[in-house]
Amino acid sequence: MKILCTNDDGYLAAGIGVLAQACTSLGDVTVVAPDREQSATSHSLTLHHPLRARRATDGAWVVDGTPTDCVILALNELLPDQPDVCVSGVNHGQNMGEDVLYSGTVAAAMEATVMGIPSVALSYTGERWEEIEGWGSVVGTILGQILEPERFPEHTLFNINLPECAPDEVKGVRVTSLGKRRYAESITRALDPSGREYFWIGGGSIQWRGPADSDFQAVADGYVSVTPLHLDLTNYTLLEEIRGWGLDL
Numbered sequence: 001m002k003i004l005c006t007n008d009d010g011y012l013a014a015g016i017g018v019l020a021q022a023c024t025s026l027g028d029v030t031v032v033a034p035d036r037e038q039s040a041t042s043h044s045l046t047l048h049h050p051l052r053a054r055r056a057t058d059g060a061w062v063v064d065g066t067p068t069d070c071v072i073l074a075l076n077e078l079l080p081d082q083p084d085v086c087v088s089g090v091n092h093g094q095n096m097g098e099d100v101l102y103s104g105t106v107a108a109a110m111e112a113t114v115m116g117i118p119s120v121a122l123s124y125t126g127e128r129w130e131e132i133e134g135w136g137s138v139v140g141t142i143l144g145q146i147l148e149p150e151r152f153p154e155h156t157l158f159n160i161n162l163p164e165c166a167p168d169e170v171k172g173v174r175v176t177s178l179g180k181r182r183y184a185e186s187i188t189r190a191l192d193p194s195g196r197e198y199f200w201i202g203g204g205s206i207q208w209r210g211p212a213d214s215d216f217q218a219v220a221d222g223y224v225s226v227t228p229l230h231l232d233l234t235n236y237t238l239l240e241e242i243r244g245w246g247l248d249l
Contacts (some may be wrong), residue, residue, distance in 0.1 A: 001027030001147070004074055004083035006113065008038045008104030011060050014132050015090035019122065022140035023087060026147065030083070031060035032074040034067060034104075039093075041066045043107040053078060057106065058158035069109035073180065075115055085147050089160075090139065093131045096161055096215040097181040097208065109157045113231060118152040125219050126164035138167045142224065150212045161228040163219040174218040176225045179210035200232035 003023045007016040011033035023029045032053075046065040053063045053073055061078050062069045067088065075082065091105040099119075100106045109119035122139060124132050139162075146158055163170060188205030191197055208216040218225040 001080075001085065001189065002081060003027045003029045003084045003127055004071070004079065004086040004117070005029050005031045005074070006033050006067055006070045006074070006081060006086065006088050006108045008088075008108065010034050010037050011062050012039075012121070013037075013092060014045075014129050015092055015122075017126065018132050018136050018162050019090050019112040019139060022136045023143065025140055026144055027084070030074070030079060031058075032042055032063060032078055032141070033060060033066045034070060035062045035167040036164065038104045040102045040106070042102050043068050043110065044052050045072070047068060067104040068111045071108050071111040071115075074119070075112070080237075082115060084149060086117045086119040087122065087143065087147075088112075089124075089190055090132055090135065090162070091121070091123035092132070093123060093127075094125040094219070095121065095123040096225070097157060099181070100159055100178065103195060106124060106157075106159060107227075109159075110229075110231070110247045113155065113157045118147065119157045120146060120160060121157060122160045122162070122165045124162045124164075126162075126187070135162055136225070138162070138170060142173065142226070146226075153228065157229050157231075159215075159229050160224075161215055161219050161225040161227075162223065163222050165222055169222065170224060171222045172224070172225055174223040175217040175229045176213050176218045177211065178229075179208050179214035179216040180208075181216070182207045 051065045088108040095103045106121045107122040112119040188200040216227040
């Protein structure tokens with residue numbers, strides 16, 4: 001099995017090292033990752049200046065673009081053959097609920113899914129990134145069960161979140177739905193040393209809500225959360241109702 005490995009934290013991040021190593025037991029791994037952190041870049045593309053790719057000393061391809069750029073270059077230019085699967089992560093931080101709409105990690109897996117490659121995004125919900133180092137065995141076991149092309153669902157990617165606990169304390173795996181999160185006080189408003197006002201997005205507190213099978217509840221209970229995400233965003237339950245509105249010109 002040929003495996004494309006990417007992320008949004010950059011090619012030197014601890015998470016992608018753990019992921020690539022875990023995947024070596026499953027197949028031949030090629031890393032194509034950003035040259036720097038690209039968190040919260042979502043599905044953005046670089047359209048207004050050229051991209052550059054170089055080989056690192058360990059053989060990884062390093063791209064001066066977004067995670068989505070990395071996948072597009074990998075599939076169209078850098079790899080001699082199409083990969084059988086794409087894995088993205090392990091992200092330094094959670095990607096649950098609405099986070100999947102902002103995450104470069106999830107977007108990379110989504111771009112591969114758009115191009116017909118079975119894909120998985122993985123994230124670690126803890127704040128001590130160095131603790132990701134111990135998760136290699138768990139990651140390898142989970143991916144070994146999911147990455148079976150014969151049964152992998154079409155137009156779908158799997159979003160996996162690892163709980164903030166020791167790997168040997170994980171209670172198991174739960175198949176989950178996306179929860180809902182709300183950030184409070186996430187914008188800082190202040191003055192710079194020159195007296196000019198600025199705004200800084202980020203930080204604040206998070207409030208979660210959702211049903212019992214939500215991703216955030218699973219990791220809070222000590223389980224690995226596995227959420228299938230579908231590319232089709234159509235709200236099918238509303239189609240007939242909206243058609244009944246009689247929209248016309």
